[in-house]
Amino acid sequence: MDTSVLAVRNLSKSYGRGTARFDALKGVSLQIQAGESLAIVGKSGSGKSTLMHLLALLDTPDGGVLLVKGTDASELSVKQVSRLRNEDFGFVFQQFFLTPNATVLENVVLPLKIAGVGARERKARGMAVLEKLELADKAKNKAINLSGGQKQRVVIARALVNNPTVIFADEPTGNLDTVTGRLVEDILFSLNKEHGITLVIVTHDVELAARCDRRMFIRDGREVQSLQNSENSP
Amino acid sequence: MNITDIIGTAIGTAIGNSLRSRLRTALTVIAVFIGAFTLTITSAIGTGISSYIDTQVAGFGAADVLSITITADDAAPTDDGPAPYDPDQAIAAGGFQGDGSEFATSVLTADDVDIIEGVEGILDVNPVLQVTPRYVEYDGNGKFELAVNASAALSTPDLAAGSPLQGAAESSGNQILLITSDLDSLGFETANAAVGETVMIGTADYLGEMHEVGATVAGVQNQSTLTGGGGALNQALTDELYEIQNTGKPGNTTEGAFLAMAHFDAASSEEEINTIQADLAAQGYTAVTVADQIGIIQTVISGIVGVLNAFAVIALIAAGFGIINTLLMSVQEWTREIGLMKAMGMGGGRIYTLFSIEAVFIGFLGSIIGALAAMGTGAIANNFLAGTVLADLEGLQVLRFAPLPMGAITLLVMLIAFLAGTLPARRASRQNPIDALRYE
Numbered sequence: 001m002d003t004s005v006l007a008v009r010n011l012s013k014s015y016g017r018g019t020a021r022f023d024a025l026k027g028v029s030l031q032i033q034a035g036e037s038l039a040i041v042g043k044s045g046s047g048k049s050t051l052m053h054l055l056a057l058l059d060t061p062d063g064g065v066l067l068v069k070g071t072d073a074s075e076l077s078v079k080q081v082s083r084l085r086n087e088d089f090g091f092v093f094q095q096f097f098l099t100p101n102a103t104v105l106e107n108v109v110l111p112l113k114i115a116g117v118g119a120r121e122r123k124a125r126g127m128a129v130l131e132k133l134e135l136a137d138k139a140k141n142k143a144i145n146l147s148g149g150q151k152q153r154v155v156i157a158r159a160l161v162n163n164p165t166v167i168f169a170d171e172p173t174g175n176l177d178t179v180t181g182r183l184v185e186d187i188l189f190s191l192n193k194e195h196g197i198t199l200v201i202v203t204h205d206v207e208l209a210a211r212c213d214r215r216m217f218i219r220d221g222r223e224v225q226s227l228q229n230s231e232n233s234p
Numbered sequence: 235m236n237i238t239d240i241i242g243t244a245i246g247t248a249i250g251n252s253l254r255s256r257l258r259t260a261l262t263v264i265a266v267f268i269g270a271f272t273l274t275i276t277s278a279i280g281t282g283i284s285s286y287i288d289t290q291v292a293g294f295g296a297a298d299v300l301s302i303t304i305t306a307d308d309a310a311p312t313d314d315g316p317a318p319y320d321p322d323q324a325i326a327a328g329g330f331q332g333d334g335s336e337f338a339t340s341v342l343t344a345d346d347v348d349i350i351e352g353v354e355g356i357l358d359v360n361p362v363l364q365v366t367p368r369y370v371e372y373d374g375n376g377k378f379e380l381a382v383n384a385s386a387a388l389s390t391p392d393l394a395a396g397s398p399l400q401g402a403a404e405s406s407g408n409q410i411l412l413i414t415s416d417l418d419s420l421g422f423e424t425a426n427a428a429v430g431e432t433v434m435i436g437t438a439d440y441l442g443e444m445h446e447v448g449a450t451v452a453g454v455q456n457q458s459t460l461t462g463g464g465g466a467l468n469q470a471l472t473d474e475l476y477e478i479q480n481t482g483k484p485g486n487t488t489e490g491a492f493l494a495m496a497h498f499d500a501a502s503s504e505e506e507i508n509t510i511q512a513d514l515a516a517q518g519y520t521a522v523t524v525a526d527q528i529g530i531i532q533t534v535i536s537g538i539v540g541v542l543n544a545f546a547v548i549a550l551i552a553a554g555f556g557i558i559n560t561l562l563m564s565v566q567e568w569t570r571e572i573g574l575m576k577a578m579g580m581g582g583g584r585i586y587t588l589f590s591i592e593a594v595f596i597g598f599l600g601s602i603i604g605a606l607a608a609m610g611t612g613a614i615a616n617n618f619l620a621g622t623v624l625a626d627l628e629g630l631q632v633l634r635f636a637p638l639p640m641g642a643i644t645l646l647v648m649l650i651a652f653l654a655g656t657l658p659a660r661r662a663s664r665q666n667p668i669d670a671l672r673y674e
Contacts (some may be wrong), residue, residue: 058577058667079581086579097574097671113247114580 004031004067005166005198006055011064012221013050024050026221027064034165037192037199037207042218049170051218052202056089056168057081086115090159090197092188094171096151100144104135104154107143111162129157133187149180156187166198167191173208185211247588249595255564259596262553262560266600267607269550270647274608275633276546277643280539282634286627287532289392298500300521302350302359302514303493304342341490349517355498356508357360359654361491365467365475367437368444370410375421380435383464393426396453399468408449408471410435415457417463424456435471439481447474457626496521502503527596550647553600557593561658565589580661589662593655600645609635 013025024047032038032055042048053059054066057073066073067189068084076084089113098107109117109126117125133153138146138148143154152172171190173181185208192199201212209215210229217225342350342361350359369377399409412420412428422428428451435447449471467475498510507523514521565572572585612633619632 053668056577082579082581084579085577091577093671097570100572111577111578113576114584220290 003033005034005069006030006032006200007067007070008055008061009065010018011051011054011061011066011189013047013054013059013061013063023221025054025056025061028218028221029064030216032166032198032200034198035192036214037189037194037212038201039212039215040200040202040218041204041206041209041215043204046218047221048202048204048218050221052170052200055200056091057085070138086111087162088165090162090164090167092152092155092159092167092169092172094174096155097176098143098151098154098158100181103140104143105130105139107154108157108161110158114160125161126157129161132160147180148176149183152176152180152184153187156184156191159202160191164197167198169199169201171203172201172204173203173205181208249592255259255567258560258563261435262556262596263554263600265553266550266647266651267604269546270601270604270643271608271641272549272604272638273543273546273647274605274635275593275612276442276539276542277639278608278612278633278635279542280536281636281639282630282632283535283539284532285634286630287528287535294597296488298497298502300356300496300498300510300514301527302342302496302519302521303491305515305518305520310484341492342494343490346490346519347494350494350496350514350519353510353513353517355502355506355513357497359494359496362493362495363472363476363491365437365479367378367435367473367475369436370416370420370433370465371436372420372422372433376419377436378416378419380463383466392456394456396429396451399452399466403497408447408474409452409468410449410471411466412451412454413457413465414454417454428454435475437475437478439478441481442484445478447471447478452566483664511567520623550650554650557596557651558657560596561589561593561655562661564592565658565662568662569665569670575672576665576667586663587660588657589659590652593651593659597648597651597654598644599669600651601644604647605635605640605644608633 007030009029010027011025011029012023012027014023016022026047027049028047040048040051050059054061057066057068057076060074062218064218068076098190099110105123105126109122112122113124127136127139130139132165133156135150135153135157138150143151152175152194156167156172167188172188173184176184187208188199188201189211193226199212201208203209213228213229215225215229216223217227347359347361350356365382366380367380371377371382393411394414396411399411410433412433414425415427417423419424420428420433422431431451432448433451435449436444437447438444449467452468455466498507502510511521511523575585576582611634616631616633620630624630624632
């Protein structure tokens with residue numbers, strides 16, 4: 001058995017049926033080792049987001065095998081999948097998906113709330129992770145009043161609060177200017193280097209992709225190229 | 235992590251959700267409020283009237299009493315001609331004009347009383363004697379007409395002052411129970427002032443000569459709807475008046491009464507009572523218990539209250555659709571948050587719970603506010619009605635708010651709200667996280 005956190009073989013996924021049928025993925029195979037950073041690069045409509053959704057167990061594939069730490073995902077119960085997403089996966093989205101009228105702290109502790117962690121512990125862990133991302137002073141602010149970079153840091157804090165093993169980031173810098181985008185990238189990569197959190201980044205930004213250990217290029221639902229970044233590899 | 239914390243969090247989140255769009259929640263709550271308010275009011279009226287009837291029935295007191303009459307003959311079909319004359323048929327004694335033949339029922343004679351007494355389960359039988367005193371007077375303050383409740387001796391009066399009449403065995407002399415409305419005219423300041431005083435009762439004998447009899451006021455009764463509102467005389471007074479009434483009466487009339495009161499064992503089961511009634515019916519007597527008589531009234535009233543309640547429930551069902559609508563909009567608005575929570579590992583069941591709690595919370599708010607408003611309105615209405623329209627019905631509190639039906643209404647409203655929340659909650663719980671996150 002391999003040591004990969006996630007492994008897929010010949011994964012396929014299609015949407016719609018009949019003439020409207022669209023094959024988003026046409027047989028992709030991939031292995032993600034613990035602690036590595038992987039960029040899935042492609043244009044919009046290439047299937048890169050679909051691949052990430054399947055890897056993050058947000059969706060089920062039509063064909064192929066998906067192994068999570070060596071276990072076939074199709075054999076996991078709904079509850080187990082939910083717990084996996086809650087405890088082992090963190091999500092960073094381009095559109096942030098913060099609850100605008102809730103405070104920063106409330107947004108950050110949402111995964112803990114879902115996990116059923118008590119109020120006091122929620123607050124302590126939420127504040128700790130906000131501290132780490134230098135957002136402690138914003139804890140009581142409403143999410144809507146933050147700048148884009150601050151919002152994305154809150155999103156990262158939310159992804160981190162449950163100490164995940166893998167963070168999935170979908171265009172994490174897509175809505176940010178170059179400088180703040182760079183800052184957010186630095187945070188993500190330092191988490192990867194210092195805490196060994198596996199990073200799966202979906203992007204069309206080649207510069208961001210270049211900072212990852214490995215780049216996988218995808219087009220029309222197929223892998224077209226895979227590059228190991230020698231200077232970045234550990 | 236413990237279960238109460240999870241529930242607490244879920245309730246907190248759900249309440250937070252419903253308060254987020256305040257206007258919409260408020261409007262839905264108002265819809266629920268109207269239904270709950272109406273239902274509370276109608277059920278309070280039901281409770282108020284039934285409990286009034288119950289106290290009135292308690293006024294009849296004796297649950298071990300049968301009122302017995304001779305079963306009325308079915309009216310002879312007119313094409314058969316008149317029924318043959320029966321010379322043995324008794325004529326009612328007492329102050330009736332004529333020979334009693336204008337009444338549909340025959341009178342009970344001493345023979346009838348013996349027959350009834352012979353029925354198994356009957357302890358004693360007393361014919362109800364009809365006495366018609368002409369007037370009552372206190373301390374020379376003027377003479378007033380006195381209505382007499384003939385069956386009062388067998389009932390437990392609802393007393394404002396004094397004590398009930400004593401039984402025949404206790405030979406306490408002549409006693410009378412007055413009615414609160416009599417006091418003013420007779421010249422008593424208060425009900426308590428009347429107790430123990432002697433009033434003079436005037437009655438005429440068969441030849442029209444007036445006689446006066448003294449009676450001690452044993453107590454004063456509240457005006458009562460069901461007991462007919464007459465003064466009550468004890469057996470000694472009744473007997474004396476009856477004797478005066480029949481003085482000078484021709485000796486060849488058969489004595490009898492329209493009505494007899496029979497006691498049976500108070501511990502009898504319903505089945506035993508039914509047997510006694512059936513036995514009496516077989517011998518040509520109609521015997522009804524107080525419960526039978528009151529039962530008819532109560533059936534009618536609960537029927538009316540039932541219809542009113544049905545209207546209130548219709549209002550609640552309409553409010554239920556309001557809840558569905560509100561929550562569907564909420565689900566729509568929340569699509570992205572629901573998707574996010576699902577992506578972060580929240581199970582469909584908990585999302586379902588979240589929306590269900592939100593629905594139940596709306597129902598709870600509406601029903602509590604509705605119940606409180608109904609109680610406030612009820613208090614005002616009770617005061618107003620007691621002072622005006624219903625002033626004659628002493629002791630009637632039209633709207634009575636008992637905790638049990640109020641709790642039941644709150645639960646019912648919450649149940650309707652929960653059922654209304656089922657559809658939106660299902661829709662929310664089945665949302666696909668990716669579709670939800672893509673939703674703009």
